[in-house]
């Protein structure tokens with residue numbers, strides 16, 4: 001396969017010469033391939049960055065949650081104990097711990113100031129739950145809590161975390177969709193360029209047929225050209241795109257959502273797959289155009 | 299080599315040729331004559347698979363022309379050297395490259411020694427590097443002949459090879475075709491030039507066929 005590919009790309013210079021050079025469509029094809037590769041680099045950077053974001057948010061925020069127990073003063077300790085018992089036997093819970101009065105006071109201080117009369121107020125008790133890698137089943141835990149400790153409410157952050165993670169995942173999907181659309185557009189543009197070239201060379205095709213050229217030979221002369229042009233154009237576009245991503249302002253300084261837009265470590269290898277893929281798209285598009293045109297012209 | 303059996307052909311709805319039977323035996327030499335528009339070029343195209351008979355059977359080297367794929371036709375073109383009436387070339391390539399084109403497209407190596415010998419044979423060695431648009435009518439005809447024979451085909455079909463050249467050049471081209479026939483090639487020449495046919499008869503045993511009223515007649519006796 002590889003040697004066949006290399007043979008095809010190395011090609012037969014003489015065979016290539018049978019089709020006259022077409023300066024204009026050649027330059028257009030190279031430019032289109034370069035522009036598309038440039039865009040693909042950004043779509044790829046976006047997908048990878050949002051993918052990382054989704055993973056990180058999902059992982060970090062998912063690790064801890066809180067159970068709030070509010071009950072009449074005399075039942076409070078009993079219910080906290082009941083919740084702790086439930087948690088001990090809940091799969092996926094690594095650790096659970098009631099916050100001390102001091103910790104709760106520290107949490108509430110920013111809202112109510114330092115002089116809160118803790119002992120006299122019916123303040124709910126908070127239990128911090130740390131889950132393990134698998135995580136627990138929140139709905140199952142809620143059901144059990146409702147039975148054992150009616151005053152307990154599980155706040156698993158999911159309500160406000162989920163939309164963020166979903167947005168990040170959606171953004172990644174959109175990035176991937178963009179890449180597919182760019183690939184399809186590249187295919188369409190190369191098909192149009194190749195069809196135009198085939199039609200402009202009707203006379204050449206006629207002569208080649210008269211001297212005994214097979215369709216496969218004629219098609220190859222066109223296919224090889226467009227494949228090499230797409231490869232070269234996409235190579236330039238990819239390098240420019242990677243340069244542009246590398247030149248983005250430092251991630252930490254930008255902060256917020258932009259944190260980490262770009263490639264990290266081995267992810268820098270991903271854009272390097274763009275030129276070969278562009279060549280594959282060009283190969284398929286030109287071959288298809290050539291075979292269709294040659295069939296019509298028989 | 300090439301056999302036509304009760305063949306008819308018409309472009310569109312009309313009929314141009316009908317009831318044609320012809321066998322080109324190995325080593326034979328034929329002239330095909332008839333008024334302009336009689337269908338000489340059409341008959342030639344039937345003989346190399348460019349057109350498919352609307353009725354009757356055409357066999358090329360034993361293969362039924364009607365059942366051939368495009369690849370089969372390409373293979374036939376490598377065994378039949380054709381000098382076309384309108385001599386088309388690839389204008390972006392040199393004369394020498396054009397003459398060698400049948401070898402190139404069939405993936406064979408071009409022997410530069412043989413190529414220059416062939417060009418010398420048709421008197422074009424000085425023009426080897428020229429491009430087709432720079433050539434005169436006679437030079438194009440000779441280049442077309444060289445291109446037709448470079449694959450050493452068994453059959454050579456020449457459609458009005460002397461169509462736009464002077465008498466001297468006509469005789470020269472005729473001599474080249476007769477030489478090829480002496481080497482064992484089957485030759486069919488379409489022409490309406492009776493002088494040419496008469497001069498050929500002095501050199502070679504040739505049959506003359508004539509198309510008239512859509513049919514093919516043997517015209518050997520009346521010349």
Ligand SMILES: Nc1ncnc2c1ncn2[C@@H]1O[C@H](COP(=O)(O)OP(=O)(O)O)[C@@H](O)[C@H]1O
Nearest residue numbers: 309310314332333334335336337338339340341
């Ligand atoms: N591709 C074509 N489509 C329709 N009619 C054609 C075509 N080629 C030739 N003809 C017609 O067929 C007739 C015979 O043409 P042709 O075989 O070239 O004659 P010749 O070579 O004897 O002069 C002519 O009337 C010509 O107009």
Ligand SMILES: [Mg+2]
Nearest residue numbers: 338339383457
């Ligand atoms: Mg004619």
